[in-house]
Amino acid sequence: MDTTAPVTLNPSVIGQAEKHHTAVLTRALAGTTLDEKQWIVLNQTVAAGAPVDPAAHITRVAAMTQWNPGDAGNALTALLESGLLRETSADLVEPTEDGTALAGKVRAETGAIVAAAYGAVSPEDLATAARVLTTITARMAEELART
Numbered sequence: 001m002d003t004t005a006p007v008t009l010n011p012s013v014i015g016q017a018e019k020h021h022t023a024v025l026t027r028a029l030a031g032t033t034l035d036e037k038q039w040i041v042l043n044q045t046v047a048a049g050a051p052v053d054p055a056a057h058i059t060r061v062a063a064m065t066q067w068n069p070g071d072a073g074n075a076l077t078a079l080l081e082s083g084l085l086r087e088t089s090a091d092l093v094e095p096t097e098d099g100t101a102l103a104g105k106v107r108a109e110t111g112a113i114v115a116a117a118y119g120a121v122s123p124e125d126l127a128t129a130a131r132v133l134t135t136i137t138a139r140m141a142e143e144l145a146r147t
Contacts, residue, residue: 009132021114028109032102033082037075039106040065042084042095046103051092066144 007013022036029039044061045052058076062069076093079085084099095103118126 014133014136024110024113025106028106032106034084034102034106035075037065037067037071038078038084041072041075042079042099043103043107045079045085045093046095046100051088051090051094054087054091054093057093 025036025039029035034042041057041061044064045057048057054076058069058072061067061075062072065072076085079099080087080093083096084102085093086096088094121129
């Protein structure tokens, strides 16, 4: 492959970046009980900063990831059963201390790798990439909503 040829953003470039992000996450999850779906549900619960309504959380995560809501619900159930999430007295869901600690460990491990990779790109280029990818994602979401 000619590495001097200009590269333009296309599905292959996006897919390769996504696959590398997934590989970094998979490495960080090795030795835990979490799969990618459980990780995302746990991480989003921790990121909420407050207890979440389980049904609304499942709907939000499913929409964000394009998963079947049942898959997000199964991940949430597995996290409750493993003790990484718990139900509150108000029928909400929140991370346990173990869940928060595990999320912090995975974030630290992936964060170091991601920060090094993203640090090789100027802030201006990262901002442009974010705008472009956000626009592409929004257009694809519109198309998916039509079918």
